[in-house]
Amino acid sequence: MKKIHMVDLIGQYNQIKEEIDTTIAETLNTGMYIGGEKVKTFSENLANYLHVNHVIPCGNGTDALQLALMALDLKPGDEVITTPFTFVATAEVIKLLGLKAIFVDIEPDSYNIDPIKIEEAITPNTKCIIPVHLFGQTANMDAIMKIADNHNLFVIEDNAQAIGSNVIVKGEKFKSGTIGHIGTTSFFPSKNLGAFGDGGAVFTNDPELARKIKLFGNHGSSKKYYYESIGINSRLDALQAGILDVKLKYLDSYISARNIAADRYDQLFLGTDDIKIPYRVEYSDHVFHQYTLRIKEHRDAVAEALKENKIPFGIYYPQSLHHSEAYKESRDFHCPVSDQACKEVISLPMHTELTEEIQSHIAKIVLEIVK
Numbered sequence: 001m002k003k004i005h006m007v008d009l010i011g012q013y014n015q016i017k018e019e020i021d022t023t024i025a026e027t028l029n030t031g032m033y034i035g036g037e038k039v040k041t042f043s044e045n046l047a048n049y050l051h052v053n054h055v056i057p058c059g060n061g062t063d064a065l066q067l068a069l070m071a072l073d074l075k076p077g078d079e080v081i082t083t084p085f086t087f088v089a090t091a092e093v094i095k096l097l098g099l100k101a102i103f104v105d106i107e108p109d110s111y112n113i114d115p116i117k118i119e120e121a122i123t124p125n126t127k128c129i130i131p132v133h134l135f136g137q138t139a140n141m142d143a144i145m146k147i148a149d150n151h152n153l154f155v156i157e158d159n160a161q162a163i164g165s166n167v168i169v170k171g172e173k174f175k176s177g178t179i180g181h182i183g184t185t186s187f188f189p190s191k192n193l194g195a196f197g198d199g200g201a202v203f204t205n206d207p208e209l210a211r212k213i214k215l216f217g218n219h220g221s222s223k224k225y226y227y228e229s230i231g232i233n234s235r236l237d238a239l240q241a242g243i244l245d246v247k248l249k250y251l252d253s254y255i256s257a258r259n260i261a262a263d264r265y266d267q268l269f270l271g272t273d274d275i276k277i278p279y280r281v282e283y284s285d286h287v288f289h290q291y292t293l294r295i296k297e298h299r300d301a302v303a304e305a306l307k308e309n310k311i312p313f314g315i316y317y318p319q320s321l322h323h324s325e326a327y328k329e330s331r332d333f334h335c336p337v338s339d340q341a342c343k344e345v346i347s348l349p350m351h352t353e354l355t356e357e358i359q360s361h362i363a364k365i366v367l368e369i370v371k
Ligand SMILES: *Cc1c(COP(=O)(O)O)cnc(C)c1O
Pocket: 060, 061, 062, 063, 086, 087, 089, 090, 132, 158, 160, 161, 185, 186, 187, 188, 198, 199, 200
């Protein structure tokens, strides 16, 4: 069997090589490497795909989160509610801006932030909620938006793992990341819409928030060499925008391929006592950024066996954020559901080029340990 990848970026590139090579050559030949037509076109096409008024491209998904928070004009000490079961960037930007991260536990099935526990964590200082649409499935936005409306809170959706997912809110269908006041995403190569380097974007329907996000991402300047505020430098470059514009056309077919692979894994693992296959919530479809099993007894043994057989896997995440050294002032938050998930989750190779043969091979190794 050929080498198994966690994400097969080369296989995916080879399928669309001609188009990708063409856009790269076009950019190289214009000399317009920052800004320009490619960035503008991609931003417009992404806005159309998401049905959102404003897409502001930026340097990466972490900057996208930071820019989103900067646009809200919060004061030091204001509280931002988020999940401890996420990539660090979500919480990092809260702390970087001098805000207080309030960690709220997750739902055991979806791994997304638990709306009931959000309600309990709200204080007079709460200003914003940042749900993360983990592994490719949106958080319960219907419940979260109700809470936000009742308490007058901002909502920033960290959509780095769920771009393209559809979600039902108040009986209406939306693309994930476009329900809250602001949505953010990452174009890190392994994400579902991945560049060939770093990239990110912020989306919003609010023109004033869009103006601020753009301003803060461009050194606080809307007129060259005049500065309205302190900002950062965060841009998507033209090469990445061109590549992303090609891949955006295929995003829905990539999502279908991931779902086919996920269903195949499901069939292979179904009916095994110690294995829980990914749960599907009823209000959101799943774009399977990760295919994550929950294995109560034998997770570490399975990880060991996969390693021995040279099969890549991921433990997303091995530790709730509030237990890591950098967040020790948050250590008293009580998130037992997240802590338990950290001990039981394991993510298997998931990408658009997976075959039945590869998946059966992986499943056999997992099942030998668990059975
Ligand atoms: C990848 C990711 C980010 C950060 O994206 P970068 O482009 O690597 O900065 C933020 N949040 C979540 C949930 C992610 O998975």
